[in-house]
Amino acid sequence: MHLLGSLIAVATLIGGLVHGAQAHSLEELDAMLQGDEKYFQPIDRPAPNFTLRTAEGRLVRPADLRGKVVVLHFIYTSCTDVCPLHAEKIAEIQNMVNGTPMKDQVTFVSITTDPTRDTPDVMRKYGSTHGLDLANWVFLTTTQDQPEDATRTLAEALGHKFTKTDDGIQAHGIVTHVIDKEGRWRANFHGLDFAPINLVTFVNALTNNVERPHHEQQEGWLAKLKNLF
Structure with missing residues (x-):
């Protein structure tokens, strides 16, 4: 099946779920993903607080993102190896999400x-270079009164480190974090080898506020969704 056909099919299937089709509980989905996606790590704790700003100077806090499922990752634009690949993986996931009714919920x-090298001009260009859609994507940096390592400290609060060397290179891991609409940190997807459809499926459950098991379940919807890709 061609990619366009897959995206149309996944939009149809996910769209049905978004608009009320019955789904598994999040606990059951966690168990399925843990069995199928070795790079998936379920979490359930409050996401760390922060105050950061966009390239245009607008302040963004977690409270400003409430009501949306947040897919969050850390990068630096002068990175020439894994960061561009991570951004492009996020763009692939965003493209899948934005082809469904989830677009306005994520x-x-x-x-x-x-922050020193990633100036507002650099930040503005990064999204279009790597295929990210400005409709529901934002690139954040430190505020003017924050220390230069503030975002690396935030990365540590989310469980991983960016260790900066004297030549400006940063040794770091690759993690994609998922935060629910109430600001709770619900999952990590580690590395670059996870299946994008698994993250999209998890995000779909969060947009549906899936928490408790339903008495009736639509058997096989996850398998049907995954088989499209």
């Missing part, structure tokens, strides 16, 4: 760990 957030 925000994609990139945070720079190199």
